[in-house]
Amino acid sequence: MKILVLNGPNLNLLGSREPEIYGKETLADIETQLRTCAKQLSADIKIEFRQSNSEAELITWIGETRRVYDGIIINPAALTHTSLGLYDALKAVSDLVPAVEIHLSNTHTREKIRQKNLTASACVGQIMGFKGFGYTLALQALIETLSNRR
Secondary structure, rough: EEEEEEOOOHHOOOOOOOOOHOOOOOOOHHHHHHHHHHHHOOOOOOEEEEEEHHHHHHHHHHHHOOOOOOOEEEEEEHHOOOOOOHHHHHHHHOOOOOEEEEEEOOHOOOHHHHHOOOOHOOOOEEEOOOOOOOHHHHHHOOOOOOOOHH
């Protein structure tokens, strides 16, 4: 089982960027935790972890997932609130490659602009507010979803 984990703009700054909101873990810390979780769940789970500040690059990566990956975990970051292109890309592959959206903070308790979400409805589910642990929850949920599809 191959899972693509995509991280959007500014997530490369985790650990130093507003730790009271996003936590003190770095993106590398989260990746290590997720890989450890994947190994514990099954030796057959392979994780590819990527981050980009470019909307176009994220859209391209999503478009390349068909017949290569089984699922996507995505933290679109600020693009959640603005990117119809990300929504379209996720929707275009959703029949073969389901996605789970993750957010480190609970966007519903934040600024009004962060409460608008364009990407979640193209995903099978959304997990938010658990900081880095949310990625582990997303992996577990995605594996369950994929198991139920088979």
